[in-house]
Amino acid sequence: MMAVPRPPLEGAAQLPCGVGADVWHHPAFLSKAEADALLKHAETWSYAQERVRVFGREHDVPRLTAWFADAGLAYTYSGLALSPTPLPPSLDQLRARLQAATRLTFNSVLANRYRDGRDKMGWHADDELELGDEIHIASISLGASRTFRLRAKEGGRRGLDIELAHGSLLVMRHPTQRHWEHCLPARAGVRNPRVNLTFRRIFQVRRRNGQGGRRAARGRGAGEG
Ligand SMILES: O=C(O)CCC(=O)C(=O)O
16 A cells, blocks of 8 residues: 655645654745735734843844734733733634645744845744644745754754745654754855744743743753844
8 A cells, every 4th residue: 555645735846854753845835926925914013122131141133023813812921911912813814724725723923024135033942831742833934935844853954955945844743843953044145034934832831930842941042043
């Protein structure tokens, strides 16, 4: 009997990462016109400049972020209950399409805006407590094409690079976040912005005294200050 590829994502290819990873890439999930329209809309959102503390010193993280989530997913941080911004209709429609294509469920979107090739994201795994135990992430890229790098957390560190073009989709299925990490390195010469939308499923986690989950302890921000 022939093996049925998971997920049933037409037009996608599974990346040859190796043991412990289940990553799929669709180079043109959105048409050029759809990607152009969504990028134009994403350029109207308000993004925050987050700060990170590295070796006792505070720095701006080298990108801007916006967070959207369904109602009821407010989280408590340093004693403050933060309410999420609901997904705008463009993201809600894209979510429905992604859910149908991947057979996964998402209730939130993290948008990262890279202003140019100097903006980047350091090595990390998306393994915060609020993502639960089975973590699936669907990531849509808009704007400037950039290299996305993956490597195993252990064992030789041989990795894989993939070019994420305007309108492409990358799906990282469980157990990728457990065994692999990823980053988006700076790229000299890139002048145009890039917006990356990661669709996630989060669960309500109460944080106490500003204590973060797994990522805060290991640090998505580590090495990028
Ligand atoms: O911009 C990207 O493609 C990577 C985003 C990412 O790694 C994240 O949001 O955790």
